[in-house]
Amino acid sequence: MERFIARQPIFDWEKNIFGYQLLFRNSLDNYFSGCNLDEASSEVIANSFLLFSIEEMTDDSRAFLKATHHTIKSGYISALPPQAVVIEIMQPLVPDPELVIACGHLKAAGYTLALDDFIFDDNIESLLNYIDIVKFDTTSTSLEDCQDISDELHPRGIKLLATKVESYEAFHQLQNSGVDYFQGYFFSKPTVLSRKDIPANTMKYVQILQQVNAPEIDYEKLADTIQGEMSVAYKLLKLINSAAFGLPKPVHSIKQALALLGGKELRKWVSLISMTGMASDKPNQLVINSLARGKSCELLAPHVGMVSRAPDLFLMGLFSMLDGIIDRSLNDVLNDIPFEEDLKDALLGKPGHPRKVLDLVLAQEMGLWRVLGYIADSLRLKENTLQEIYIEALKWAEETFKA
Known part of the structure; x- marks a missing residue:
């Protein structure tokens, strides 16, 4: 039976990766709705270490794994290495003495425990003694309530993790309200809605993107521009001389490198190098996700019938994450860069075949299994194909970024 995985990064206050929420399913149309949650919870724990490489999925950080009360009390958790996981205790949260004792044992063994969908309740007081992190939904928790939670729990050494953080504005507001960790897609949106000036060093990369994506590439002009930005020139020569290209003799000329790559x-490669350069002051995960x-x-x-493209x-x-890298809206950015019209439409959310491909990738990334299943069916894609592509892309992104 196929197993499916998605991951969502969790950032700390300084925008560094703290861990990843891992989401598993048996198939694209299995949403764990109305089925046995204890069984689902146990499968998540088993799949994390038996079917997938937890190190690969979390970049050697921590995996956030949801666990039911029964899973915790049964002792299954003790099979996991304490330093590699954060155990999320799922709702509904009506702690009984047996659950409290089990959490005490896990805490003593070095596990990090979190409460999912936290709401203040006197019934959980006995459990809070063993809790390290509480997670709350920003769509149902006001900033005032967030501050109250912070004032109540921080003195007890309990950290706050906000979920569904969808913008930089919300991120900064939550920072000021005492939140320690953040989960959401805020890094894929610009800091502000108003147009921002692009820093001089970033403008060089934008110029390269403009020239390399022009309908007709002026190789002479592009070579001159790249030679004026040493980081791009260095990486381009390093790329063309790598084992992947297998050239018989080293290439020392930017013009020769451009000619050898061609079209x-x-x-693809010059845009990739320029993007990573622009994101040098951004969290690594933003680049890796891109x-x-x-x-x-x-x-x-x-x-999907687009092999030539x-x-x-x-x-x-x-x-698709260029707005978060330059801190300007995609609409503004794409006005500055010549780009295929149907691809530009796709990036701006307009329907079409390319947009369907992008939506498929986003649904896989976020673990939106029903959406993923619907799009996959419309494109006649097999479930195992999607999973293999997702794992291969993640591995390639990590290796490319490190290189």
């Missing part, structure tokens, strides 16, 4: 592959999205879209191309789909996925 769509040139757009790379993984691009690679996923590229790998999907032959399965695989490099274009790579750029679509790569650019």
Whole structure:
């Protein structure tokens, strides 16, 4: 039986990765709705270490895994390494003495415990003695309530984790309200809605993106621009001389490197190098997510009848987080960069075949299994194909970023 996985990053106050929420399913249409939650919880724990590499899925940080009361009391958790996981105690939360004792044992063994969907309740007082983190939904918790939770729990050494953080504005407000960790897609949106000036060093990368994505590439002009930005020139030469290209002799000229790449592959690789340069002051995960999205879209191309446009789909996925990298809206950014019209439409949310591919990748990334199943059916994609692509894209993104 196939197993499916998605992961969502959890950031600390300084925007560093603290861990990943891991979500598992048996199939694309199994939403764990109305089924046995104890069984589902046990499968999540088993799949985390038996079917998938937990280190690969979490970049050697911590995995946040949901667990029911029965799963905790049964002792299944003790099979996991304490330093690698955060155990989320699921709702409904009506603690009994047996659950409290089990949590005490886990805490003594070095496990980090979290309460999911936290709400103040006198009934959980006995359990709070063993809790390290409480998670709360920002869509149902006001900033005032958030501050109250912080004032109550921080003196007890309990950290706060806000979920469904969807914008930088919300991120900053929650920072000021005492939140320690953040889960959501706020890094894929611009800091402000107003147009921001682009820093001079970033503008060089934008100029390269403009030139390399022009309908007709002026190789002479592009080579001159790249030579004026040493980081891009260095990485481009390092790329073309890597084992992946297997050239018989080293390449020392930017013009020669551009000529050897040629066309769509040139757009792909130079755009990738420029994007990573622009994101040098951003969280690593923002770049890795961009790379993984691009690679996923590229790998999907032959399965959705777009094999000749695989490099274009790579750029679509790569650019899907460009707003968070430049801190401007995608609409503004794409006005500055010549880009295929249907891909530009896809990035701006307009329907079409490319947008369907991007939606598929986003649904996989976020664990939106019903949406994923619906789109996959419409594209006649097999479930195991999607999973293989997702894992391969994540691995490629990590290796490429490290390189």
